[in-house]
Amino acid sequence: MQIILGITGGIAAYKAAELARLxxxxxxxxxxxxxxxxxxxxxxxTLSSLTGEPCYGANPDQGEWRANPSIEHIELARWxxxxxxxxxxxxxxxxxxxxxADDLLxxxxxxxxAPVLWAPAMNTGMWEHPAVQANLVRLRSFGHAVVEPGEGALACGEEGSGKLAEVASIAEAIQAQGTPKLRSLRDRQVLITAGPTREDLDPVRILTNRSTGxxxxxxxxxxxxxxxRVHLVLGGEAPAPWGVETTRVHSAQQMLEACLARWANSDGLVGAAAVADQRPERPSPEKVKKGEGPETLVLVRTPDILAQLSSVRRPDQWVLGFAAESEHHLEHAMAKLKKKGLDAVLVNDIQGGRGFGAQASTLTPLTAQGPHPPLGPQSxxxxxxxxxxxxxxxxxxRPE
Ligand SMILES: Cc1cc2nc3c(=O)[nH]c(=O)nc-3n(C[C@H](O)[C@H](O)[C@H](O)COP(=O)(O)O)c2cc1C
Structure with missing residues (x-):
């Protein structure tokens, strides 16, 4: 993307350098x-060194705007x-x-x-002032995006809202705002499960898997x-992404309940979580003490989230599943697709440790018609x- 980064007069301006570099x-x-x-x-x-591009000043007698003062603002706006x-x-x-419009920016x-995105930063009193809030309502009505400031210790010595959002979140918001929207998914409600589930053995021990989410x-x-519009139901410790409503869950049962609560309002489901297939039959409320001899753990099946949601879906809802298989991956995935009534399965060949947390992976999409050309290997x-x-x-x- 070609991005104009406007930097205005606040202490947080130094963070714009980090953002530019990122x-x-x-x-x-x-x-x-x-x-x-x-x-x-x-x-x-600082900025031209980090970006390798010219840095423009406020007025025609400053910075690069001097080169062609009559049209530079239009050139930049088009660029x-x-x-x-x-x-x-x-x-x-x-x-x-x-x-x-009294200066270049x-x-x-x-x-x-082009789309416009704002990351405001200011003293809490300024941020909460009705004039500032009314201006933000107006800017949003133009279709502009706003990355809300967070709370914390401000440079003015006060504690409260108005602190510039995290640079990583602003970078994500820029990515989101600048990506072309797809007609078939725009404003659609998508439910996604991710991460491992954890089944308690006792208050300190869990059964889980290697998924990073x-x-x-x-x-x-x-x-x-x-x-x-994405709702993420997330197991494990990974941080939730910016701009995605997230419900954190622990066990497979909790994940099922969180999904069922949202399924009727969703257009589609992507089941990417690595859900535990079994849980201990009787989790202990107290920490289990060391025993002398060999011990046996009795496991029972956890609910099959994809199958349950798929079985109660409306014809207009779609369901995508994932299959991590280490052998006969396409046959196993086709059996999963048919048994659970899925629209497609993305098949991940995890032989030799590939797939879990690995940098580059390949996914083969599979539908009832058979396998499609693989996607990847890619990050x-x-x-x-x-x-x-x-x-x-x-x-x-797809017919509606
Ligand atoms: C040390 C200092 C820090 C400032 N920090 C902020 C700030 O964080 N947010 C803000 O809205 N204004 C802040 N101001 C006030 C702005 O710099 C001032 O309103 C200025 O006219 C903004 O111009 P600009 O929007 O063209 O950059 C600060 C002023 C000074 C002197």
Whole structure:
């Protein structure tokens, strides 16, 4: 993506340098535009060195704007696939909400047709002021995205809301805002399960598996980015992705209950969690003491989440499953697809430890018609995007 990073006059301006670097490392081209106040907090030299692109100043006599003052704001507005303002002061929010254009950044913001994203940062009193909140409502009504500030200790010495969101979250929001939306998934409600489940043996011991949750989390990001409204039901410890409503669960039973609560309002389900097949029959309420001789653990089946949700689905709902198989993977996956009534299974060949947490993986999509060309080998974030594109294409031609 070609991104204009607007930087305005707040202490958090130094974090824009970290963001610029992160985005460049992810393959984006970044051109920074500083306001006059922004240039008091961070220098153009830092930003142009990090991005390898010109850094623009506020006025025609500053920075690169000098080169071609009459049209540079229009050129930049056209160049951008996305304009992000990080950090955004109360001042720039007020200007943009009211169509004011008295420097390069505010003029680019008015001229551009690209998506716009704001990451505000300011003192709590400023943030909570009705004028600022009204400006944000207005900016959102233009289709702009806002990465809400968090709470914490602010540079002014106060404690409260107004602290710039985490740089990693802003980078995710930029990715989401800049990704083209897909007609078959836009505003659709997608339920995704991810991560391992854990079955208690006693208060300190659990039965679990090697899943990291990465694939399901990347799928949640990929569906979010193309415009779906994602609800993630997540087992394990992995952090939840930005912009995805998440329910954390522990056991298979909890995962089933969380999914059942949302299934009627969902358009589709992606079952990417590694759900435990068994749980201890009698978990102990107290820590089990060391015994002398050999001990036997009696296991019982956990609920089959995919099969249960699939059995109560409406004809307009779709269900995608995953199969991690170490042998005869396509035959086993086809049996799973038929038995559970799934629309497709993404088959992961885990022979030799591949698949769990591994960097590059391959997935073979399987439908009732048979296997499709494999996706990958790719990193899991790219693979997730490939799965979403593949499935969106099939949804386009699927009868309602
Ligand atoms: C040390 C200092 C820190 C400031 N921090 C912020 C801030 O975090 N958020 C904010 O909205 N304004 C902050 N301001 C006020 C803005 O810099 C001021 O409103 C300025 O006119 C903003 O101009 P700009 O929006 O064109 O960058 C700060 C001012 C100073 C002197």
């Amino acid at each position: 985005l460049v490392n992810r393959g984006h081209r970044i051109r920074c535009v500083l306001t006059e106040a922004g240039a008091r907090f961070i220098t153009p030299l 951008a696939d996305l304009v992000a303002v990080v950090p955004a002061t109360a001042n720039i929010l007020g200007k943009a909400a009211n169509g004011l 505010s003029t680019v913001l008015l001229a551009t047709r 990465t694939m399901g989390i990347e799928l949640a990001r990929a569906f979010r980015d193309v415009g779906a 899991k974030d790219q693979l997730a995007r490939a799965v979403v594109q593949w499935w969106a294409q099939r949804l386009e031609v």
